[in-house]
Amino acid sequence: MNTQTVAYDSKVEGEVIVTRADAVINWIRKNSVWPMPMGLACCAIELMAAGGSRFDISRFGMEVMRFSPRQADCMIVAGTVTYKMAEVVRRIYEQMGDPKWVVAMGACASSGGMYRSYATLQGVDRVVPVDVYISGCPPRPEALLDAMIKLQEKIKNENSVKNLLAEHPVKKIRQDAAS
Amino acid sequence: MNEIEKSELLDRFAYLSERDSSDHLAVNCPADQLIEFCTVLRDEFQFDMLLDVTAIDWDVATPRFTGVYHFYSTVKQMYIRVASDCKDNIKPTLPSLVPLYSAADWHERETYDLMGIVYEGHPNLKRILMWDSYPYHPLRKDFPLAGIETPLPAEDIVGQTNLKVAAAPMMGGPFVSSGDGKMSQTEPKAKDESWNEEKGK
Ligand code: SF4
Numbered sequence: 001m002n003t004q005t006v007a008y009d010s011k012v013e014g015e016v017i018v019t020r021a022d023a024v025i026n027w028i029r030k031n032s033v034w035p036m037p038m039g040l041a042c043c044a045i046e047l048m049a050a051g052g053s054r055f056d057i058s059r060f061g062m063e064v065m066r067f068s069p070r071q072a073d074c075m076i077v078a079g080t081v082t083y084k085m086a087e088v089v090r091r092i093y094e095q096m097g098d099p100k101w102v103v104a105m106g107a108c109a110s111s112g113g114m115y116r117s118y119a120t121l122q123g124v125d126r127v128v129p130v131d132v133y134i135s136g137c138p139p140r141p142e143a144l145l146d147a148m149i150k151l152q153e154k155i156k157n158e159n160s161v162k163n164l165l166a167e168h169p170v171k172k173i174r175q176d177a178a179s
Numbered sequence: 180m181n182e183i184e185k186s187e188l189l190d191r192f193a194y195l196s197e198r199d200s201s202d203h204l205a206v207n208c209p210a211d212q213l214i215e216f217c218t219v220l221r222d223e224f225q226f227d228m229l230l231d232v233t234a235i236d237w238d239v240a241t242p243r244f245t246g247v248y249h250f251y252s253t254v255k256q257m258y259i260r261v262a263s264d265c266k267d268n269i270k271p272t273l274p275s276l277v278p279l280y281s282a283a284d285w286h287e288r289e290t291y292d293l294m295g296i297v298y299e300g301h302p303n304l305k306r307i308l309m310w311d312s313y314p315y316h317p318l319r320k321d322f323p324l325a326g327i328e329t330p331l332p333a334e335d336i337v338g339q340t341n342l343k344v345a346a347a348p349m350m351g352g353p354f355v356s357s358g359d360g361k362m363s364q365t366e367p368k369a370k371d372e373s374w375n376e377e378k379g380k
Contacts, residue, residue: 083344084310087333090340114354116347118317118326119309127340173340 021161029073029099030155033062033148036072036096038089040079043106043138047078050141062148069095074151075128076144080108081121093128099163101155103147104130107137129171181257184224192216198262205260210246213263214274217248221279226250226259229276232286234294238320244271244296265296275301293318325349350374 035057037047050057057063066072069092081089093102104124107113110133112122124130131154132147139147163170181204189195194212198205208216220226231249244265251258265271275298276283287298288307295316298304305311312332315322329344331337351374354367 083331084308086342087331087336090333090336112347116349116352117324118322118344118347120347121342122345122347126342127336175341176345 025160026156026158030152031061033074034064034066034072035062035074035076036066036069038075038077040081040085041108043078046138046141047076050144055141060148072096074101076103076105077109077124078105080115081124082119083121086121086127090127101131101151102128103132103151105134105144106139113137125174129173203258203260207262210263210273217276217279220250225254226252228253229280229282232283232290234290234296236320241268243268246273246296272297272299274299277301324353
């Protein structure tokens with residue numbers, strides 16, 4: 001049902017457009033994702049490359065990188081998240097207004113990567129709910145673009161109205177079996 | 180050049196001893212004389228730059244901790260390495276070099292943080308990498324690479340996420356190189372190569 005197109009034929013419908021609230025809301029959200037670069041290590045370099053003219057993230061309607069969480073709705077966690085930084089990542093996430101999404105870019109952000117050590121958080125999904133994971137160390141800019149397009153697909157299929165009225169937070173973070 | 184400096188230093192300071200080194204001039208200096216020696220090094224021997232402050236943990240040996248300093252002379256363009264044993268194995272201390280070299284400030288804080296060496300006379304000796312309430316010194320030999328379970332310092336965030344500092348899964352690691360030889364044969368490998376996800380569960 002989500003594949004329904006938002007079409008308008010003035011001959012049939014006159015001045016009225018009939019659609020579903022979800023479709024309109026998601027369509028608006030999906031085409032104006034404002035990412036916040038949470039660049040913590042080497043992956044951030046690839047994130048910057050994705051923003052440059054060669055790969056050009058703006059082709060997909062999400063080029064307005066905001067360095068303030070209050071003006072962004074998609075946090076791209078690019079890099080190694082230490083336990084000391086985990087607290088900060090969470091606090092910044094909370095400052096973003098709803099609706100908001102998180103992309104875990106690279107092996108480190110997704111799972112701790114090669115840092116099996118005392119200092120590194122083993123996956124940022126333990127502090128913030130992650131929507132899309134990108135594999136690679138570092139992922140190429142194309143992979144980031146692919147992930148952002150996947151995120152747009154995901155946004156397109158969300159139950160926005162239901163989520164609006166649902167109990168918050170709608171998205172859950174990962175809990176270890178032991179804790 | 181190294182030889183001249185070396186004999187000059189060793190003749191002048193009876194408490195110095197030569198230290199094995201495969202590159203630069205290196206000496207051992209007792210902790211009590213470290214300030215005196217480094218002052219002369221800076222003012223008379225023109226070693227005007229402190230490059231590195233670190234330490235070695237010898238594990239079960241005594242003395243367990245050795246502080247290591249690297250100085251550079253921008254005038255003579257040469258290096259010297261000074262090593263100084265800590266007398267106490269439980270609470271290792273060394274005199275702080277901050278009054279002599281301001282570069283020592285953050286270096287000593289790092290060595291304190293990771294190795295637990297207390298630099299006496301340091302103006303602001305607190306952790307620089309780990310958070311203030313962290314209870315361990317992670318580069319010591321008796322600290323496991325994976326870490327030890329510790330509470331996270333931010334209580335509100337723990338309340339929301341249930342997060343704690345946990346030991347990292349080693350998954351057959353640590354991944355280490357077997358040593359010298361052809362690069363193709365000495366790539367880093369897991370210590371336990373029989374590990375797999377099924378067994379790990
Ligand atoms: S995944 Fe690789 S490239 Fe990315 S932050 Fe980690 S180590 Fe760096």
